[in-house]
Amino acid sequence: MIDYSSASHKTILITPLNWGLGHASRCIPIIKALQENNYIPIIASDGIALDLLRKEFPYLKMLELPSYQIEYPKNSTYFKWKLFLNSPKMMVAIWKEKKIVSKWIDQYEIDGIISDNRLGCYSKRIPSVYITHQINVLTGKTTWITSKLHQKIIKKYSECWIPDVEKIPNLASKLSHLKKSNLNLKYIGPLSRMIKKELPIKYDLMVILSGPEPQRSLLEEKIKVELKRYKGEVIFIKGIIEKEQTKEKIKNILFYNFMNSRQLEQAFNESEIILCRSGYTTIMDLVKLGKKAFFIPTPGQYEQVYLAQKLKEEGLAPFANQDEFKIENLFELNKYSGLQTINNKIDWENLFEVFQ
The missing domain is CATH 3.40.50.2000 (Glycogen Phosphorylase B;)
Incomplete structure (x- = not known):
């Protein structure tokens, strides 16, 4: 819990994308680390991502953002076409969330933003961090353009945190690594809310x-x-x-x-x-x-x-x-040998210096 004896309690807005549960669940260790370092988290998302975090942190303030209205077809062949057809709705949602976040900065006295793949959750007025493991966005023959567009968005943020290791071996390989980059990238290591325990197998x-x-x-x-x-x-x-x-x-x-x-x-x-x-x-x-x-x-x-x-x-x-x-x-x-443990300790105090 937050140490209220501390003199400073900066408020940080955390905004995971609602795409399954992955973006929301990997924000859980970040939210806990913010609390342990005397920050006040406010969570904003939509759909099941917001529902999950509401169950994990019932005592934190929850705000709702516009849905990107990402629809997945039954036939995966039409996935890219479906995304293309939905892109106008998505762009409207991004534009709306940018305006909403700007309003919230004043309303809730927000000092920083951590966005996990929500493209409109940033501000030039306060430090804004983007989290992604996909610097390169794979979409088949259109990978080059989707990757360039994503990198252009990342450039708008103060920093980009990548939940992977920088050197080989790493987890995401070409998804999370560029040969050359002028982006402010920080490899923070894998993010997980899990702890390994030696328990009897049930x-x-x-x-x-x-x-x-x-x-x-x-x-x-x-x-x-x-x-x-x-x-x-x-x-x-x-x-x-x-x-x-x-x-x-x-x-x-x-x-x-x-x-x-x-x-x-x-x-x-x-x-x-x-x-x-x-x-x-x-x-x-x-x-x-x-x-x-x-x-x-x-x-x-x-x-x-x-x-x-x-x-x-x-x-x-x-x-x-x-x-x-x-x-x-x-x-x-x-x-197969199974997934190999990577023992990395994230230096949260150093990472959160972006908000100082």
């Missing part, structure tokens, strides 16, 4: 879902069918943020709609292997825990496909395309 398999709809639901149904042939003990977290937590035991599978950070950490540590998306936040959690995982990238999401391929080539984890996944694929894990 579950042979942990399934954890995340990401945008309808792909989250499509994968849930796919895995449920496949699990009918699985004999071990399973804990299945659907990744649906609702008002109340629910759990249900059906044969050998224990279902939860969602878990808070403490429960999730416990479940990870009590599970032998993990079946999940190859989202970067999930990968950072698995690295912190040193776990074996099987990945199913979100169809059409170039970043997740790239990360899954990279980890497979490095002999760390196998993957399968969503349509092709069979529960028998899990036997492939015997050929």
Whole structure:
């Protein structure tokens, strides 16, 4: 909690993108670090990202930002086309959030901003930090232009924090690294809310879902069918943020709609292997825990496909395309070493100097 004996309590606005739960969940350690260093966090987002953080920090001020209205098609072939069609709505939302943030700076006496991939959450009046692991945004043949556009946005911020290590080996490779750059980049190391604990194994398999709809639901149904042939003990977290937590035991599978950070950490540590998306936040959690995982990238999401391929080539984890996944694929894990722990201690006091 905040030490109110301190003379200075600067207020920092934290604004994660609402795209699945990854951006919000990796902001959790940042919010806790702000509190431990006597800053006052205010959280602003929308949708399930805001719902998740409201459950994690019920005592903090929560503000709502306009939705980017990112819609994911059932057919991943049309993903880029869908984004293109939605881009006018997204641009309007970015313009609106920029005006709202400018108003909030005066209304709530905000001293700094930390934006996790929200493109309009910055100000020239106060220090503004951008968090991303994608300096280069992979979109197939249009990667060069999406990367340049993203880098142009990053340049508007005081600093860009990259949750990866600068040297080789690293987690995101060409996503998070440039050969040459005039951007103010700081590699802060992997961000995770998890802590590795030596606990007895209760579950042979942990399934954890995340990401945008309808792909989250499509994968849930796919895995449920496949699990009918699985004999071990399973804990299945659907990744649906609702008002109340629910759990249900059906044969050998224990279902939860969602878990808070403490429960999730416990479940990870009590599970032998993990079946999940190859989202970067999930990968950072698995690295912190040193776990074996099987990945199913979100169809059409170039970043997740790239990360899954990279980890497979490095002999760390196998993957399968969503349509092709069979529960028998899990036997492939015997050929892979699992995610290797990166022991990095983030120097929060030094990082937060940008707000002084």
